Amino acid sequence: MRLPIALVLLCLALAAGAPARADDPNFDKLAAEEAAANAHFGPRTTPGQVIPIPDDVSAALQRVIAAPYGGFDEKPKTPEAWKALVEAANKTAAVNLEKLVEIFDVKVEPATVGGVKAFWITPKEVPEQHRDRLVIALHGGGYVFFPGLPGAGEGVMMAGFGGFKVLAVDYRMPPDFPFPAAVDDAVAVWKEVVKTTKPQNIALVGSSAGGGLVLATVLRLKDEGLPLPGAVAAGTPWSDLAKIGDSYFANAWLDNVLVSYEPMLEGMARLYAGGENLRNPYLSPIYGDFTGFPPTILTTGTRDLFLSNTVRAHRALKRAGAVADLEVYEGESHAQFLAGPGVPESKEAFADIAAFFDRHLGK
């Protein structure tokens, strides 16, 4: 009963022309209302707020942070509608990918590896110490978006920023191929590449759904007794597909990329899982056993809806005794460390990942 009263009071204050900002003359009233609403044990009540663009990040990142919401509120109701939405998103993504390839001047060649579609991405120059190394990239997009070449963006950045040869996997996705097709494809690719490259010389990289898929894939490799990669980079991994994790709530409406768990994330989780229990560790790797996991670097931002997904995975890795580095970028929403070569903080994040790989991969 506390909540509605506090909110009504807040509304009266607002209706009287007093916006709820911590730095305005009505602060005392706001403080009193919030103190009353939060005077007992229970859920936290927070007021409507205006969060300024942070002034302690680069100008380029400020533009990323200030950007309007992405299209979070469409939820296709049929397989055909999903496919149409994926196709529309891929048009924009294809343009971005083309630009990235041009900027980094990398070579991109389609291939089939272990029966799975993929792209070899070769940087203009591969430094001596990376000659016998390989990065396998599993793209993000909620296990639904970015089939084909448009999904290779993170791989292109890994090649361009880090000087690694990259294999970007175009794994199968729903509606046609739900779970476990994506994990199956990643494992099939792995089995093939370790025939010619030492596993300890190979890193796995992926963000968002790709980050979850990277963790799930290593859990599968462990369970099947296969050799493990030498290092892993899980960017803001979707480690719990269910709405479990504090930042799903606390960073809702603040994260301008994912915005809210409902309706899109919920929809993609269901579409991908296809009826499988979301606590299956190959779907939600947070429920897996991380004992013996390779060194892993995790990257997120303070506004990320997946902040909890990331820090929970980090802690699970550390509890299991793994080497695990956590990088959290000021003010960034979901996966904005992938913003690209125009944003200094993006370059910094890839430099961190490349240095981590260099430290832990075999040569």
Place this chain on the structure above:
Amino acid sequence: MRLPIALVLLCLALAAGAPARADDPNFDKLAAEEAAANAHFGPRTTPGQVIPIPDDVSAALQRVIAAPYGGFDEKPKTPEAWKALVEAANKTAAVNLEKLVEIFDVKVEPATVGGVKAFWITPKEVPEQHRDRLVIALHGGGYVFFPGLPGAGEGVMMAGFGGFKVLAVDYRMPPDFPFPAAVDDAVAVWKEVVKTTKPQNIALVGSSAGGGLVLATVLRLKDEGLPLPGAVAAGTPWSDLAKIGDSYFANAWLDNVLVSYEPMLEGMARLYAGGENLRNPYLSPIYGDFTGFPPTILTTGTRDLFLSNTVRAHRALKRAGAVADLEVYEGESHAQFLAGPGVPESKEAFADIAAFFDRHLGK
């Protein structure tokens, strides 16, 4: 102009008996309003929310997270009023300290070291590898609170959880002794202890204001060409005393410990700085040069008002080439990793810090 309209719309929705929760039937309306309010480049607008108690943390931590606001909204107006508030806070803190000493069964002895008041804290058993090691603890409390024995809590936990001999420094504080008294005292203690203990065998630990003080002290040691400690633990350091940093805004009213920058943090920053520019690196170490800094571990929580203070310091350290580990605990507000022996996540945080010290300190 967008903001007030969106808030008025939200208020109308609320006044109609529809609380703004992401999981209620009025979600579509809320989503449409927020999408409209966030459809252009600019600050972010977030609605009033109810953030549930996270269900992915220990039951003991849930009680800590669910607790009502601390007393954030008192701001003394005279030196006498500050002293009265400090005295009142110390009464509770003294009881807690006594309990901690009993639980961990450590020996606490008052001393004067380098002319500065302090407490030697000796654990019941000091493991072999810690025999020639020492941890210097600089307490938190906004540079104003917890003079005397009540400030030794983090030192007691470091001794009890980690098996280290600890020197807890009772540095001078305002209103009587503003900046730079605290830094001067920390440096004086350092100069004295390195006469008998190798600097590379000594760690500095502190949280909140203590975390800021730890960073500031090492910056001073660097500038004075003094030997540096072997490792540093800065828990949720107050690295920027001004209201700069995204989480000062984004986590306001969510953090149940600090709650809001105004009025207490602002008041303590001014009282401590005593007119000095807040960008002085010995006040706000984020503006310091971290080149050559010792290995540092930083700890915070996803709800921490100082989340940005912590991740900014972490990035500054990494950019300067320092070894820097970041630990972020799910759902925790400011400094709740210090909750104590009853909370598993607190034990985990101290185990992390102890392991980090063990890895980086000389023997």
